[in-house]
Amino acid sequence: MPELPEAERARQQIEKALGRRIVSTDDADGYVCRPHGRGEIDDALRGRTLVRAHRLGKFLRVETDGDGPDLGLHLGMAGSIVVDGAPAPNSWDRFSIAFEDGGRLALRDKRRLSRAVIDPDHSHIGPDAGEIGRDAFRERVGRGTAPLKARLLDQGVLAGIGNLLADEVLWRARLSPNRLAQSLTEEELDRLRRELRAAIRAAIRKGGVHTGDFMPARKRGRGCPRCGTDVRRATVGGRTTFWCPACQPE
DNA sequence: ACCTATGTTGATAC
DNA sequence: GGTATCAACATAGG
Numbered sequence: 001m002p003e004l005p006e007a008e009r010a011r012q013q014i015e016k017a018l019g020r021r022i023v024s025t026d027d028a029d030g031y032v033c034r035p036h037g038r039g040e041i042d043d044a045l046r047g048r049t050l051v052r053a054h055r056l057g058k059f060l061r062v063e064t065d066g067d068g069p070d071l072g073l074h075l076g077m078a079g080s081i082v083v084d085g086a087p088a089p090n091s092w093d094r095f096s097i098a099f100e101d102g103g104r105l106a107l108r109d110k111r112r113l114s115r116a117v118i119d120p121d122h123s124h125i126g127p128d129a130g131e132i133g134r135d136a137f138r139e140r141v142g143r144g145t146a147p148l149k150a151r152l153l154d155q156g157v158l159a160g161i162g163n164l165l166a167d168e169v170l171w172r173a174r175l176s177p178n179r180l181a182q183s184l185t186e187e188e189l190d191r192l193r194r195e196l197r198a199a200i201r202a203a204i205r206k207g208g209v210h211t212g213d214f215m216p217a218r219k220r221g222r223g224c225p226r227c228g229t230d231v232r233r234a235t236v237g238g239r240t241t242f243w244c245p246a247c248q249p250e
Numbered sequence: 251a252c253c254t255a256t257g258t259t260g261a262t263a264c
Numbered sequence: 265g266g267t268a269t270c271a272a273c274a275t276a277g278g
Contacts (some may be wrong), residue, residue: 058258208256240255
């Protein structure tokens with residue numbers, strides 16, 4: 001269930017694996033692990049230790065000791081990081097690291113849209129949605145002719161917002177997903193950023209985006225959690241979108 | 251059987 | 265270049 005809050009929780013899991021010598025890795029899944037072939041990730045990591053875990057939006061980057069390479073991880077649509085847990089059935093651990101102390105780190109994913117890479121390139125990714133400052137937020141989000149929601153989902157504009165978090169934040173800020181990004185006032189942009197930060201913090205604390213206040217509205221027959229109005233459903237920015245027409249007027 | 255899904259990337263067209 | 269749409273990726277679950 002990975003959006004920024006889940007990625008942050010995954011980063012925190014990785015911190016439990018720092019400072020432990022890597023004895024081997026399983027990078028046999030050539031779709032998830034790249035580059036693939038001849039154990040390239042294994043060659044890069046074997047004998048090293050992980051020393052720091054970073055996150056930019058949904059992208060994870062783990063430094064190794066000395067002049068070792070970075071390990072890049074992305075959870076895709078269904079991935080998670082499990083440290084020192086039992087191996088998953090059905091080969092759901094698509095990439096794993098075995099440590100000298102007997103522990104292990106697994107990239108677990110029922111689907112296979114997650115990624116493990118060496119020296120990831122995050123140069124095309126915008127500033128983290130939870131860290132961006134007020135002025136940069138105004139400048140980056142408040143422009144363009146795309147719908148506001150599409151702007152929020154653009155990882156090059158802002159990193160970390162996924163489909164569920166976008167709906168949650170727009171509902172909290174009482175802004176329609178269909179508003180033209182460039183039509184927002186500075187007051188609205190500031191409000192959006194404030195609600196974004198609050199929603200991210202709450203989701204990290206509670207365990208993920210699915211704990212959001214607006215999530216129940218995605219189920220059939222549920223009204224707006226605030227006013228009870230029937231929520232609207234449509235495709236915006238290419239994704240299924242729910243919003244309250246009363247709280248979030250066009 | 252058919253449809254949908256919390257994500258990313260790349261092709262294509264305006 | 266910005267934007268919109270779509271397909272692909274792989275798999276589970278309703």
